[in-house]
Amino acid sequence: MANSPSGDSMLQRVVRVLETFGPDRTLQTAAQIARRAELPRSTAHRIVDDLVAAGLLERDDEHRVRLGLHLWELALRGSTALRLRQASLPHMERVQTRLREHTQLAVLEQDEALFLERLSHPDAGANITRIAGRLPLHASSSGLVLLAFADPAVRERVLAGALPAVSAETVTDAAALRRELAGIRRRGYTVAPGSVEAVSTGVAVPIRDRGQVAAALSVVLPRAADTAPAIEALHTAASAIESDLIASRP
Known part of the structure; x- marks a missing residue:
């Protein structure tokens, strides 16, 4: 996977995006995710869009995102x-x-x-x-x-x-x-x-x-x-x- 200028792989950046969610932070905007994951806004928006398309994140009517049910489904398979x-x-x-x-x-x-x-x-x-x-x-x-x-x-x-x-x-x-x-x-x-x-x-x-x-x-x-x-x-x-x-x- 391609690395960012900082040396992070795409997988590492995806993990950083997912790790911004927590028990007290279940719903976020892409801008909030970018800040908390310490990523450029354009990068965070692109990753969020890709994760939403894959069902790993879900977007509400106000364009905020939460962890998706497909992520939960994958995590439980054979766990x-x-x-x-x-x-x-x-x-x-x-x-x-x-x-x-x-x-x-x-x-x-x-x-x-x-x-x-x-x-x-x-x-x-x-x-x-x-x-x-x-x-x-x-x-x-x-x-x-x-x-x-x-x-x-x-x-x-x-x-x-x-x-x-x-x-x-x-x-x-x-x-x-x-x-x-x-x-x-x-x-x-x-x-x-x-x-x-x-x-x-x-x-x-x-x-x-x-x-x-x-x-x-x-x-x-x-x-x-x-x-x-x-x-x-x-x-x-x-x-x-x-x-x-x-x-x-x-």
Whole structure:
């Protein structure tokens, strides 16, 4: 693919356009996309037009664009995330029904925790997580589990980088995080009070597929809640999900 004067390939420019969309930015003009993707307006308009023609973006009556259903369709074809989500949902529903709190499924993606699913109860407490949203690995219960069981090279890269605070209680000291990650590997779960929001406690366990940790299953509880029932419910659900993953293998 042809490169731009900056050296970016056309594919890289297309990815930059698509990455301007997010949970809080679902509808944009081509001019806004150009600015956020740091592309010339003419280039951004041309890419947007091509993506609309292919069905990867959709344009409304005011000429604003959103991610298209065809992009969603392509993303789900043969996706390991879809298989994981399908195996997990029935068991997540049981956890959510029992605990009546937020129940979440996350995977490791580009050194962040990417949330594939979230179930919530109307009376559940605060939670900033969204489906298709991301959090730093060190700053949530799901992320801590994923980081604890990640490839050592990934773990070292994350710990050597910036560890920003999401809340006043987010652990940002690499040495303290190393100790916590070692404890998670021993225990098989984590309890993270206040790491994302002061009023909440995250509890998470790993889900394994083919012997490797493929995801983290978590709940978000009120800060003062007893975590023992959540740990038990999550372990039971994770075991059932792992069995269903084995049964769903081609």
